Amino acid sequence: MKKKMVLCLVMSFALCLSGCQKTPDKSSVVSKADGLSEEFIAEPLESGETRTVDMPEHWSASEKKSNDRVTISADLDLGKLHTGNLPVVEMANHTLTQKELKEYAEYFADGEDFYVPQVDTKEVFQKVIDRIDQKEGVYANPTLAPFNDLKSALEEAAESAPETPPEDQKAEFKFHKKSEDIVAMASDSWYSKLRGEVEQTPDAEAFFSADVGKNRLSHIEARSYNPKLANSSSFVWKTGTGGYSLEYIQQYIRMNEYSPDTSGYKEKFRDLLNQFQATLEQETFSKEEGQKQAENVIKDLDIPEMSLLSTDKILWFPEEAAPDDRYGKSDDFYWQADLKNAKIGYRYDFTRSYGGDFGRCVYRGCHKGYNGYIYCTVPNRNGVNDSDR
Numbered sequence: 292m293k294k295k296m297v298l299c300l301v302m303s304f305a306l307c308l309s310g311c312q313k314t315p316d317k318s319s320v321v322s323k324a325d326g327l328s329e330e331f332i333a334e335p336l337e338s339g340e341t342r343t344v345d346m347p348e349h350w351s352a353s354e355k356k357s358n359d360r361v362t363i364s365a366d367l368d369l370g371k372l373h374t375g376n377l378p379v380v381e382m383a384n385h386t387l388t389q390k391e392l393k394e395y396a397e398y399f400a401d402g403e404d405f406y407v408p409q410v411d412t413k414e415v416f417q418k419v420i421d422r423i424d425q426k427e428g429v430y431a432n433p434t435l436a437p438f439n440d441l442k443s444a445l446e447e448a449a450e451s452a453p454e455t456p457p458e459d460q461k462a463e464f465k466f467h468k469k470s471e472d473i474v475a476m477a478s479d480s481w482y483s484k485l486r487g488e489v490e491q492t493p494d495a496e497a498f499f500s501a502d503v504g505k506n507r508l509s510h511i512e513a514r515s516y517n518p519k520l521a522n523s524s525s526f527v528w529k530t531g532t533g534g535y536s537l538e539y540i541q542q543y544i545r546m547n548e549y550s551p552d553t554s555g556y557k558e559k560f561r562d563l564l565n566q567f568q569a570t571l572e573q574e575t576f577s578k579e580e581g582q583k584q585a586e587n588v589i590k591d592l593d594i595p596e597m598s599l600l601s602t603d604k605i606l607w608f609p610e611e612a613a614p615d616d617r618y619g620k621s622d623d624f625y626w627q628a629d630l631k632n633a634k635i636g637y638r639y640d641f642t643r644s645y646g647g648d649f650g651r652c653v654y655r656g657c658h659k660g661y662n663g664y665i666y667c668t669v670p671n672r673n674g675v676n677d678s679d680r
Contacts, residue, residue, distance in 0.1 A: 344372040387515040387524035403504035405462040416449040428626030462501040508610040534605035575635040597641040
């Protein structure tokens, strides 16, 4: 039942697919207006007519390798290839409307109000600074580069951050220009130096963000397709952490073994990661139960023709028990997380493909089935060309 679920949703409308269509009476024609040269424009074929593909009937080749010690030769009769009218898949960027934005948000909100996101307070940044100064968690790793740039950026952010959060302000379901969080930008300045020039966002009213409920345990980030941004529409509902799969944790374990550390940090981190792996390997609800939940949500959202591709067992943490690792080193999450608060579930990867992986949904069914996570590249919901929407 959707009202009992608290879900984390990521929906991307990069491509809107019309679905497999019946073989047309005439082949599709590419318009000159699309900017292609004359040689690439296909003329329509009459019913039953075929066209010979421009390729040689015979192909031969010879190539020497390994200082001419090995010769690879090919000599093939290819014959003539004829093609007729082919099925067509139509694709177009979907513009996420304010009506759809409200529809998706209210589906998961369970009657909660929506609020304008708040600027983080000094305390948020000071906690990370203190961990750096006291060499706690990942900051005790002597093999990592000094954290001077990170600390300086956090101190700059703390200086401009408010002592207390501002008063609650309800959010309006309306796309707006991308707002700049000066405090958060200051805290990320150390990373910007590594990354190089910061990408500038064109001035376009195509963004929406909100916190959900008085306790702000869920969050929404959405954007609408805009040619100026060269983007795609997306809707993100997030509550709790994403999900740590066995493969992801084991990757960290392998990377840790390559560390040249001799201080004892390497062994402590190994023990910690092994605890994460042992927790993940515990029993939870059945995969079949979670799959039914995933299929029901996809059905409620009217995302057609999706089929299950893969399933992964994962570990995640609810929002109220998840360490805040937004401004520090991401590895510090393992050191701060309390495994007593961990939840175990499954990630279900659905796909809808037409000659390629165009449509994809990932659902995270979690503890008791009341929490979840969805990632979707969503095809056009109505099964028709969406270019006019």
